[in-house]
Amino acid sequence: MSTIEKLREVILKMKKKNITAANLTPEARFLQDLSFDSQDQTEMLVLAEEAFGITVDFQEVKNMADIAAAVEYIDKKLSK
């Protein structure tokens, strides 16, 4: 399973209203398109830590804008 597919599963697990797998394109912006706030962003990252077996530096990802940036960050962590 690719990183983006797994990340989609993570986000869908959050059961946030109006979010479907189809919304979760690489271009989807957390704030504007997915209506994420800081609690949502934190929950996604906590679930991603579990799902991918990585440790997230929450300061580093503070300004992460969209799904593509999240995938890039996770891939970078996985390659270390």
Next chain:
Amino acid sequence: MSDPVFRLVPIDCGNAALVGDVFRTAYGDAFPVAYVYQADALLAEITQGRLAAALALDEENRAAGYVSMFKNAPNHNLWEAGNLVVVPAYKQTDVSSLLFAAYFNGVLSAGTTSDGLMGEAVCCHYFTQVGNIKAGASDVALELDQLDGPSFIGNRTGSARVSCVLGFLENSAPNSPIYMPALYAPILEKLLQPLQPRVVLRDAAPLPTTGTTRREERYYQSVQTWKFFVHSIGADWPDFADEIVAEAKRRGVVSLQIILNMACPQLDAAVQTLKSHGFFFGGIAPRWFGPDGLLMQQVLGQETEYEHIKLYSATAKEILAWIQAERAAMSAGTGS
């Protein structure tokens, strides 16, 4: 559109009235701490050294949030971080991170010269729990079903109650020995590990035959939570346990908590009494009395919805696992 820029300002007589406005946007007039709506009372708390607080203002000096530390424990050198509120219109900005950072970066400098900083994080989301852990705090206790779910703004889980995890950052070395109840030694030793070294005694004195139990209490009627802080144990201890459980049921209390002073030599016996009255483990409240406190608790008239409890740290998950195992053993009649 660029992200708004915020600044934190201490509360003073010029802006204290804005605090009530902030809380009304999130809680109406229902927030259980009355002074947040009363500028004079708020300023009095600050002047008397029981509160350190700041407002986040946007570029046009509109209040976007509030953060505070306050003193609630019997140990007046212990601060509690709490009552962080973000005005809903600013939920999608970074103001919550700015407010949260104030606990640890010296903006609310009151906490830095204290015995420690206690933070209560709700378990219906991860934001505060993650912030506590990343700032170096350790999770030390879990207050099961402490808040009323439907009236708690920010509870997206839909659960009837919201649990809270206690995080603690220790700023000074403890100077009082504590007693270790044998039953909880395995979990307590783990919880004490990240804290500064303590003298731990394993003697177990029987319940006293004289004296009365010295305690104070906090009753939060709006959330059906009742807390007792027990400074010392007297000959009336079993009667005290009988009475508060009966009274809690009469009042419709859901979360009944007792924090026992761990400097009491009778701690082990006192725990056994509480267990026979339906109490189970909660964790440790470090430096609560000066010496540490042991949290015992029970949940009345509600089934805990464990599946809705979101926990971040491995330690918090371990506390929950301990509680579940203890409650299961008590239900099965095998709890010691």
